[in-house]
Amino acid sequence: MTEPTNPQGRTAPSSASLGDEELALIDRYWQAANYLSVGQIYLLDNPLLREPLQPQHIKARLLGHWGTTPGLNFIYVHLNRLIKARDLDAIYICGPGHGGPGIVANTYLEGHYSEIYPDIAQDAEGMRRLFRQFSFPGGIPSHVAPETPGSIHEGGELGYAIVHAFGAVFDNPDLIAACVIGDGEAETGPLAASWQSNKFLSPVTDGAVLPILHLNGYKIANPTVLGRMRDDELEALFTGLGYEPFFVEGEAPEPMHRAMAETLDRAVARIKDIQAEARGGGMGFRRPRWPMIVLRSPKGWTGPKTVDGKRVEGFWRAHQVPVGNARTDEGHRKVLEDWMRSYRPETLFDEAGRLRPELAALAPTGRRRMSANPHANGGLLRRELRCPRWQDFGLPVTKPGAEVGEATRTLGRYLRDVIRLNAEARNFRIMGPDETASNRLDAVFEATDRVWIETIEPYDVGLAHEGRVMEVLSEHLCQGWLEGYLLTGRHGLFSCYEAFIHIVDSMFNQHAKWLKVSRELGWRRPISSLNYLLTSHVWRQDHNGFSHQDPGFIDLVANKKSDIVRVYLPPDANTLLWVADHCLKTYDRINVIVAGKQPQPQWLSAEEAGLHCEAGIGIWHWAGTDETGLEPDVVMACAGDVPTLETLAAVDLLKRAVPGLRIRVVNVVDLMTLQSNRDHPHGLSDAEFDSLFTRDKPVIFAYHGYPYLIHRLTYSRVNHANLHVRGFIEEGTTTTPFDMVVLNELDRFHLAIEAIDRVPGLVTRAAQAKQGFRDRLTAHKLYIREHGEDMPEIQGWKWPYETRRESGDRA
């Protein structure tokens, strides 16, 4: 079939139909891109085929994916036409990222590739290098990657094309993200959910995403689910999801060009109409039905029909390298040569090997080229976030432990002012799975609303057609939107239940990889850090139980490159303020902040918090008893709000029960300080570490997460053998808050008992105290089974000492 179809008969006005001459040029441009794509996959040399193809011209290892590539090239050239015709500000999100050769070919054809990589010039030698570097040691990856200009989307793991596209256009009202989704990717969960992003996109204040579902029917070795669905089912599906689908289907190039040009015209006209109408009417709009395109084209289009008698074009055998033995098998080599010559390179490139001027003229120029669109190198557009003085939001702490406060609620007030200060810039968003209020950041709703493009009922609370907070019950969407938003030069925060951040482990991995590679590219400008606030954490999921208890995300993060990741465990509200303020000002990093939302004793004034957090780790002299200049008998270390509370309560127990015991309290905010400075830029030197943790004294370390991580970070330290770590050991259920720490033996009594056990000679002296602690644990168990809540002595415990105010630092 040849005409763009639209089963329900909807039409949109076409701005201009494609003339024969323009069609011929577009077809040649497409062939040039296809030629360059095949060349990248196969050739080491002889790039313009000016001599017969010889074995030594062909790569020894053939790596790359042809199947999706011609379709991607087809879309690209038609988008170019539209950009020029309508002066569009557009970027290309390439979901089928394995089609790297196609996107690279197009960025080369429009000249930007050579501007960034002058070695790959627009001439025969440049083309030779272009081909050779592809999937070659020291060269470029086979996928769309950070190295690919114009991309904000790595094409390795699949599923995130649409969320990245939406993230890119939020608050970019003039931007269009053309988003190609492969039919393989369309089977993934994150992609399936992300169609619903249209419920969060404002036609007034955001740009537009034009999804192009590119069905070529096959994965590696199977048909695809969407590829085999009938058009009427696809029509129903996308109508149900709130889109107006347009279909372009076929194989013969000429009618396909006409259909694609006309359909893209219509789709963009529809987008413009929707925006114009909504923007004329203020915020009173109804959710529009955005256009999307279903493009069915053969896999490996224009490639060999068959190889060795087996179906290739239009089948999964075209997925990767359709002709496998071109170097060693003469027959295969002939197939390859015939295939490449079918594009008639001599008509595409001039004597010098440069794209002929009548073709080069088809590409947009300057920043309108999709490879050079600054939105796809977001650091170029990034404006610093305006942050208020965090100290202005600090809780008053007259003495440690005297006041009770809620850390995240305090942070909420700071974030409210961040929103206010950047309201005009419209470059800050908070994402979360329906938990902004539940995580007690609700002060932000004094400054903004949740964005919601569906119907809003009179009794709804805090919903509006415009808002800085995005809530959807999908961590994938939250993460992906935020990634797209940051990659295009904006700022944000993802607030999430700690346990369920594992849902996006793999997305975190991919973003960390993107940052690592981007930082090595001079032309990629720094983007804002991806900031996680993990709250409703393991120790206060007593009410939701075991399924909600998992602190392991930190372990995943700690495996990544040290220049990319940071993990902060602020023990109270003022330290959380410092940490959040700090993280929002960083770039090219992933910052993980773990902080509880429950009322807890507050330890440090704003001033002290600043000093402590600057150091990242320090002795809390006011809490310990080792003030005499002597070495302590025992170091009580802690990282995390609940472990800090339990450690101080344990110190209180020990001070009463074992007078004269020299206790040092060390609190860790920045987890990476524990590593050696050889391994992490925030790491302590061995001398610094020893000055805090001693070289030979027992250290009882109460840690927020899995205890093994502390061992891993400190295994090379002199005193490591004396480091006894307690943390989450997978013991959890629905119980009381204090029982959660008891189950995992992280509570004050276990900590105090271990201190007694570990300090040489103390067990006998403190036998009675130890027994007393055991008795309290038994009493606790009995009490909670009777009353269902913690004993008053636990609930009501406060740090009882008047202590001099002095915060620790590294030394």
Add this chain to the structure above:
Amino acid sequence: MTEPTNPQGRTAPSSASLGDEELALIDRYWQAANYLSVGQIYLLDNPLLREPLQPQHIKARLLGHWGTTPGLNFIYVHLNRLIKARDLDAIYICGPGHGGPGIVANTYLEGHYSEIYPDIAQDAEGMRRLFRQFSFPGGIPSHVAPETPGSIHEGGELGYAIVHAFGAVFDNPDLIAACVIGDGEAETGPLAASWQSNKFLSPVTDGAVLPILHLNGYKIANPTVLGRMRDDELEALFTGLGYEPFFVEGEAPEPMHRAMAETLDRAVARIKDIQAEARGGGMGFRRPRWPMIVLRSPKGWTGPKTVDGKRVEGFWRAHQVPVGNARTDEGHRKVLEDWMRSYRPETLFDEAGRLRPELAALAPTGRRRMSANPHANGGLLRRELRCPRWQDFGLPVTKPGAEVGEATRTLGRYLRDVIRLNAEARNFRIMGPDETASNRLDAVFEATDRVWIETIEPYDVGLAHEGRVMEVLSEHLCQGWLEGYLLTGRHGLFSCYEAFIHIVDSMFNQHAKWLKVSRELGWRRPISSLNYLLTSHVWRQDHNGFSHQDPGFIDLVANKKSDIVRVYLPPDANTLLWVADHCLKTYDRINVIVAGKQPQPQWLSAEEAGLHCEAGIGIWHWAGTDETGLEPDVVMACAGDVPTLETLAAVDLLKRAVPGLRIRVVNVVDLMTLQSNRDHPHGLSDAEFDSLFTRDKPVIFAYHGYPYLIHRLTYSRVNHANLHVRGFIEEGTTTTPFDMVVLNELDRFHLAIEAIDRVPGLVTRAAQAKQGFRDRLTAHKLYIREHGEDMPEIQGWKWPYETRRESGDRA
């Protein structure tokens, strides 16, 4: 509105409409379930409200979720009716798992709860305990959980209801899984993709899933996306997804009961018709359009309309505990008491506190009760998997390193025979994201096909309407289907690219949690282990590049309870056979097997492989030079196929360059042996560990994954300070296979250099050798940039020694 609607006007014959008397009984049964649900959330005592409600009757901490519960109860009682009327074999998958009180209430009403937990008897005292235990220390979680009879689905993390339901009915042709999906859950990625599971469900050989999308409109603090979609959009969406949607919407109980009864009747009749038609016609069926139900009912249905003047019923304020201060606030207490009395408990329960007989008669009996359906306690139905002798598939290994073989290809032949041996039992499936052939398990296609219920074209390969292999480009679907399949008593394997298994990190977490709790419940019978084969691993993703390189799943696994998880790194084909055979025979575990698919030297014969793997770790005497009974100068340890290869190549280099150096080679298959036997049942004692790794000699450890894990597992060993681990340090790109190990300094040259550096006094003696190794590294870099493939000396390296054949063991 009151009638079941079906916008496209489709109808199905109704088996029987609901009589007035039956309606009244059903309504009372529903009220009983609602009463018990509220009681669980609120009451400590006075369960039958036989005295006025007093503060001490009310729990101090109110935990639980009311909002979804009445709808879940409504569905439950109507399913009961249908089970009785049609003698259905049905289970209930409760996606909105926070509605735990409702499901527990129903299992209690039908008597099975008291059979399993005799303390919770069907009388007033039992009811008191039922109420008290809910979300109470020492009691049960607030969610549907392993403790809940009839459940195979933990209700904490959302997204997996449909995949679990499909997994349960695969190969269970008589089973119906009624699957309730909350409108919150429906926003998640995995759930959105899982509707497509109907493309993989055979109406002939599988059972049926009846999805019930339960829209009550709100999450914690927001409307839901699907809840606010119009019916015509939902109709289109589910039609597009291949379902026939039926709508039941309303609020007034009487018409809602009639509508639900009639609609369920129709839906089940449709299921039976589809099955009968398909089963009459053999395998020639076309994909059916399965029914599904959209149930719109108010959130917090039948609960307080308003509290403190704020809207509660039908709004998100009903999500958790609608009346917050019933213990301390008299007004709230009255709201609660009025609410509970509105169900008229005195008409529901008799003097003894037992459900009145006319109501009890509504529930199915015996194994037809959904709480007692054996499919939901799969161990009851589990038959042992028939496995062939793994030795029969072993590669001949005449001497170590002489032959080259492909580990996963070898395993494929074994799996082919597993499929054959269990063809009749139909209780084994292999899941994978389109990679069974790509991962070289393709021998299985000699015994079976990929199941595919869409159109099959004449040129398709290996697709059929029946098959043991399930391929879909969604790790979430693969994992979820397999979980459902295992939880209902069957067996399986999930084969996946190593890097992308992180996509299901969180599902792994939840399954591990499920197993941990299940094992503590005597009545839950063991189920088959969840077996992962991670292949296409980090060291051979040279062609796909950095985005495909991540070995961190092992780290996640290692955080879990030691009695649940196992990690195996077989170094060659025969060891892989032993490991896979072993894993398939285990139960209640999660086994992770990491094995490459590329041609590699083979080290151990089948017999040797058996001995080595039984021990899990051992000295390879034939490879080392420490045969004299003396301690070695250096231990070269390895875990993983590529690290083993590089270690042996390093030993070869050292033997030539430093004659007389006493080298011990230790190979680790079972990673958990490295832990102390105090921490893991497979762990070595300290004495055993020392006998392998010495107490003071340098150990150069080449490890497959992130090196920190080895430190974490061994930090308490005497010789830990001398353990130098090399592994993946996040250095990857598109390059050659050998360059991947070089980039991460895990290659033979780096290993040999480190051995020279670490053995006291060796550096001077071996300075020339060391320089030679450095030169080879430089030559390698130059070579690959020139040729794009590894040097012949690398590609062609083989273990060159005639060695006596002796495999190591622990001692």
